[in-house]
Amino acid sequence: xxxxxxxxxxxxxxxxxxxxxxxxxxxxxxxxxxxxxxxxxxxxxxxxxxxxxxxxxxxxxxxxxxxxxxxxxxxxxxxxxxxxxxxxxxxxxxxxxxxxxxxxxxxxxxxxxxxxxxxxxxxxxxxxxxxxxxxxxxxxxxxxxxxxxxxxxxx
Numbered sequence: 279x280x281x282x283x284x285x286x287x288x289x290x291x292x293x294x295x296x297x298x299x300x301x302x303x304x305x306x307x308x309x310x311x312x313x314x315x316x317x318x319x320x321x322x323x324x325x326x327x328x329x330x331x332x333x334x335x336x337x338x339x340x341x342x343x344x345x346x347x348x349x350x351x352x353x354x355x356x357x358x359x360x361x362x363x364x365x366x367x368x369x370x371x372x373x374x375x376x377x378x379x380x381x382x383x384x385x386x387x388x389x390x391x392x393x394x395x396x397x398x399x400x401x402x403x404x405x406x407x408x409x410x411x412x413x414x415x416x417x418x419x420x421x422x423x424x425x426x427x428x429x430x431x432x433x
Contacts, residue, residue: 284393291390304334304383308376316372317365325364328372332361335379342382345389 311327319326325333336359344350353359366372
């Protein structure tokens with residue numbers, strides 16, 4: 279595709295990664311989650327806010343690494359995509375994870391706009407759309423990729 283032909287697709291991919299048109303966006307979802315709640319698993323739910331935040335961050339970084347790093351190494355599923363504990367390891371970890379997610383999302387959005395970038399797979403849409411889908415599902419509280427049980431797969 280020529281740059282002029284795929285520009286609308288690239289603009290949509292960039293927007294999709296930070297989508298807030300119809301549902302809560304990332305910033306609204308993490309805003310106001312205080313330290314007392316970050317590591318607590320709400321009744322009836324399988325994961326704490328910290329586990330979900332880290333899963334989003336790790337998964338997004340993995341896609342970014344796949345796109346940029348010619349020496350990319352596949353991670354082990356599900357072990358390498360979930361934090362080992364329900365709570366942050368330090369008082370600053372939550373803010374650091376939020377900042378890392380935002381930084382990596384901005385890098386992915388920049389890649390989406392770059393006509394010379396196609397991702398290692400050769401299909402930028404095929405790389406970014408599943409990530410946007412995962413982010414939306416987690417923000418809605420329904421992650422289709424979550425391990426079957428947090429105690430056996432995450433801890």
